[in-house]
Amino acid sequence: MKPETFTFFHNVHDVARLIPRGRVTSYGAIAKYLSSPRSSRMVGYAMNAAAGDDSIPAHRVVNRIGILSGKMHFKSPKAMQEALEQEGIEVKNDQVVEFNILFWDPTKELGL
DNA sequence: CGCGTGACCAGTT
DNA sequence: TAACTGGCCACGC
Numbered sequence: 001m002k003p004e005t006f007t008f009f010h011n012v013h014d015v016a017r018l019i020p021r022g023r024v025t026s027y028g029a030i031a032k033y034l035s036s037p038r039s040s041r042m043v044g045y046a047m048n049a050a051a052g053d054d055s056i057p058a059h060r061v062v063n064r065i066g067i068l069s070g071k072m073h074f075k076s077p078k079a080m081q082e083a084l085e086q087e088g089i090e091v092k093n094d095q096v097v098e099f100n101i102l103f104w105d106p107t108k109e110l111g112l
Numbered sequence: 113c114g115c116g117t118g119a120c121c122a123g124t125t
Numbered sequence: 126t127a128a129c130t131g132g133c134c135a136c137g138c
Contacts, residue, residue, distance in 0.1 A: 008134050028121050039133040044119035070119030
């Protein structure tokens with residue numbers, strides 16, 4: 001990636017695109033990967049900018065306990081859950097089942 | 113050019 | 126053990 005375009009938002013989008021199908025990650029994990037553990041909430045804001053962008057799997061990004069905190073920002077509140085279920089991820093009561101197993105940590109998978 | 117705010121997280125009290 | 130607070134970057138008004 002180009003350093004010129006190395007902005008926080010752009011990075012968040014970039015990392016989100018790297019999330020494997022059928023896996024999920026958290027805002028904090030992405031923030032940590034970007035060396036800004038305290039900027040997790042801006043990661044969410046960045047995803048908001050990604051809403052509507054089909055090239056960015058925003059539905060694979062949930063909060064630290066696996067809750068679909070951003071479902072309301074999708075076209076339809078249930079769109080996020082359905083998108084996850086289509087990837088084989090079971091969602092119960094707006095929460096990813098076995099989130100701890102499906103969790104994809106960029107700092108671990110991509111390396112630091 | 114400055115202030116407020118937004119899909120959160122982790123350490124303290 | 127539950128609740129509170131601070132922190133962080135970018136964008137809009």
